[in-house]
Amino acid sequence: MGTNVLMNETRSQLKAKEKRKVADFGRGRESQRPSNQRRVYPRGTRIQSSNFAPEVYWRSGTQVASLNWPRYDAGMQ
16 A cells, blocks of 8 residues: 555645636546545635635545635535
8 A cells, every 4th residue: 555645735726727627627636546635725825715616626536625714605605
């Protein structure tokens, strides 16, 4: 068995990929899923406390999408 690796990616790093179809976004990452975990979180320099739509990332194999609890918006429902 291989070592598990946690991949941290910000939403801004994935912004260009987010515009593509979900199938295209996940391409090339299928081989990483069994031994790697991916976490997506909002950019740390943001001023607003809005949330992004985590479904796009979950559909592509992301295990953890960090959301902002202080704001109960559509991203948290």
